[in-house]
Amino acid sequence: MQGEAATRRRVAAFLRNDYARVVAAVATHTGDKDRAEDAVQDAIVKALSADQEPENLAGWITVVAINFIRQSWRRNEAQGRAYVRCATWDDPSDDESERTVDSIAVHEAIADLPERQRLTVVLHYLDGLSVAEIAETLGVSAGTVKTQLSRGREALAGRLKKEVA
C-alpha cells in the first residue's frame, strides 16, 4: 500500500475527478442508485488497501462496485455499514419531462442488454475507458471487448430507434 499521504491524495483526486461519474456508471449498470454510492466507497477502500493499485482505477472501481451490488442482491442482504452519503440525485422537474422520458428509455435499453454488453457499454461510454483499458480491466482480449461493444451499440441503437417509432 502507498504511504498515507500519497493514499490520501489519491483518494481525494478520485473523489474530485471520478467519484460522481463512477457512481453514475454503477447506478446505470445496476439500476440501483441506493447501493451504488456505498459500493463505490467499498471498492475505493478495496483498491487502495491493496499493495498494488490497479492501472485504471476508475474502471476497476466500477467493475468491483458492480460486483458488490450483484453480490448483495444474491444474498439479499441489508445495509450493515454506515456510509457517508455525498451523492444527491436530482429529481427531474416538469420542464425536464421529455428528457426524463428519454432517460427512462435509455435505462431500459441498457437494462435489456446482456451482462457483458452492458458492462462494456458502461465502461466505454460512461466511464470513458478505451477498448484496451476495458480489456485490461476485465482481463479479456481487445477483440472480445470490440465484439461486445459492437453488439451493445447495435442493440441500443435498434432499441432506441424502436422507442421513437
Added chain:
Amino acid sequence: MARDGMSDEDLRDLLRSAAEEPRVEGEDELLDVLMARIVTDGGADVADAPEPPSFLSAIPGTGAGTVATADARSASKVTALGARGRRGRVAGAAGIGIAGWVAIGIGSAAAAATAGALITGVPFFGGGEDPTPAPTPSIERADAAGQDQDASDVTGAITAPHASPDTDASQQNGAPDASGGSGVSQDSGDTPGGGTEGNSGGDLGGGLVGGVVEGADELVDEVVDDVDDLLPDGPVKDLVSPVIHSVDLSGLTGTLLCGDTAQVNVVASDAVGVEDVSLNLSILSVISTDISLDHAGGDTWTGTLAPLSLLDLGGLLAPLVNVTVVAEDAAGNSTTAQESLALSLFDCG
C-alpha cells in the same frame, strides 16, 4: 434525440445524458472516512471482496434494482458458462476444444449449451485452491496479419495482476463475502463457497428449464467469447509438418531402364494426416517426371513410374537419377526428401 443513423458520439452523448451524475457534497468527510477504512483498518472490511473482473465473475442478481430481473436473467446465463474465473477459463480450453467447438461447428445451440455445462462442471475453484495463475496456453497464431491484440491480451486473461498477496481463493472466485453494506464482509468463513456455488450446475438451471435451452443464441455467444478470450485472433492452424520415414526406390534400379514400369514406395506420417505425396524424378536436369503417389493404407504411399528410354538418359550408360519426394498435409505443411541413385543398363537381366 438524434437516434437515426446514431453515431458513436451520439450514443455516448445520449448515454451520458441519461446517466445523470449525482451532485456530490461533503467530500472532506467522505475522504476522512475512507482514509480511516484504508489506513487504520487496512481495508479489512473489504478484504474478501471480489477481485475484478469481470464478465466471468458475474453473480446472478435476484433482488433490488430496476434491472434486477433482467440482471438475473442474463447473469444466470453468464454464470452458467462463464463464472468460473480466469483459471477456469484456461482449464476449460480443453473442454471447448472437444465439445464446444463441435457444438458451434454444427450450429447446435443445445449442444453448445451442453458444452458449456460440461465446462462449468469442471471443479475449477475448490475452497483452498492455489491462487497461482495458470500458465499461458501455448497456441500459435495462424493469421498474424489479422491479429489485433498483443501477448498481454492473452496473458491478461489468465493472470491476476491486481491480486494482492493476501488474495485468497475466494477472491479468485469472484465471490465476495457479504454480510453488510454493499455485499462486503469481514467474515471470510463462507467465502470459498460463493464462487463455487455460483459456478455449479444449479446456476445452469437458469438457462435450462425442463430440458429446453432458453436464450440459446446468447449461450452460444458466451461460449464463443470465452474461446475468444483464450485463443489469439485467427484460426488455430496445424503447424506440424509431415515426416517422411522412408523412400523405397529399389524398383527403379532393376526395371526402369529395361522397359518395365517401376514402383516406388514412400512411408510418411503427420500429426493430423498426410494429404498428398508426390515424387519428382529428374535426370541430368533434362528429364523431369512428376507423379502423384496413391495412398496404399496406413502411412504407405505408392506410385508407378513409366519406363525410361535410352534417349532419356542422354546417352549415358549409368546416369544419376535424382528423386524428390514431397509429403504435404491438409494445412499445407510439407516435407521434402531427396534420394539419388545411379541406374545402369547392365542391371537389365
